[in-house]
Amino acid sequence: MKQKLIFAGAIILLLIIGEVASLPRAIPAGSSVLSAFAALFNSYDVLFHSFYSITTVVSNLIISNIILSFLMPSFIGSRLQKGELRILPAGIISIGIFFAGLYILFVFPLQHLALSVMLFPVSLVLCYNNMVPDLNGLRGNTADFYSTLTSEGSSVITTLAGSLMRRKIFTNIHDVLNSLWMWLLLFEFLSDYGKGLGYLIKIGYEYWSLPVMSAALLYTIVFIWLANLFMDGLLYAVKLRRLKS
């Protein structure tokens, strides 16, 4: 919270400096950013773009977690029996997906589908990587105890992995939310689909207007922050319900 307050203070300070110093090429003036806000809300359906982006992010996260938790435990369990799981090189994979995504956006007529196709593997990799340390913790002592406890033997690790991943779906979504937002904004910015928060930022870029770009960025940051707060609230409600039961 302290960091967020410092960040908000820095932004306000910057806008005041922009107003006083009058350097429109370098720092946008506060008043022009406010007018850009009004222009964005009047001319573009900002709420629709926000809803579009958040739906894309959340649906991708939910699908990735369902696939990981319900369809992949046996694969992950068999990998765990052979050795430690490795964190996938997210950087290299993301660059690969980025170029593949550019190509898809170039040739694919259905831009929305292309966006999801691009975002889904990123979401899957981020969710998987976030789970790896916990999954590796099932090896060794835990596997030794539970494999002697049940009749399943060493394959009990598959049952444990499935249980762990299902139980941590909300935590996992919460942990990777910010990273996935960044990827979505980038993809929306690059696509010609004309929807989403990334598109609002692109408008500022296309008009070569620093105030519009700043207004869109500020709105995006606040929106993502509110979305994360909502997710935190949801997570807390789930935990509270569990404790009460």
Add this chain to the structure above:
Amino acid sequence: MNISLRTLSFSYQNSIGISRRVISGVTQQMSWAGKTEIAGLLLPFGGGKSSLMKIIAGLIAPDEGTCTISGDDGKPVKAVYIPPVPCSLSWISYNEQIQLLLPGLGNQKCVNETAELCGIDGYENHLPAGQSTAFRLRVQIALAILSGAGVILLDDPFTNLMPEIKDHLFRDLREIISKSSSSLFFATSGLGDAAQLTDTLYIYNSLDGSSPVVLDTSLWTRDFMRVEQKVLLNSLPSNIRY
């Protein structure tokens, strides 16, 4: 309860690929009355204690030799291995673990009675914090009993417990073996814990095929050992710690 080791040998490769033989030609018959007694094994650190316990549990296969576990009637029994670090699942409760891992159990009365016996009644739906060592250990023992373990192999899981919690747990373990169908076999590197918990103690310098010193420790307590420490330590292998 009987654990029978015949010409048992085992070696493992360490992380840099060097093979180390930790058990070599061990033959020993260990017998004790499972309902009233607890047997134990005392070995120095790095002496192959965990390897031997894992072989007894069937988790790893020996290079040579055999290991059998049987009840008082001579029939084979199930062994559950409890490792040095408590590892009951932290994200699901005792009741949920039973539903997930022992679904055929069905008898809720038995589940509740075992929880009470192991001192976790009232906490059946509790999620243990990562550091809740004694609670997680109690959950493991309860699950082992419910799974039908003939013998529970304790691989020195009390090391990180505070003395008063340890004493409490040791008293409860006595009651647990008398009221359940599981018996206990305890391996440790600490003479104090071994003396306090066990009735029969097999003391090895190393698992190199030499015979162990077998002691009746049923009357040993911490106070008794404080008084008799010098005499005891003179009579025991030199690298056993108190």
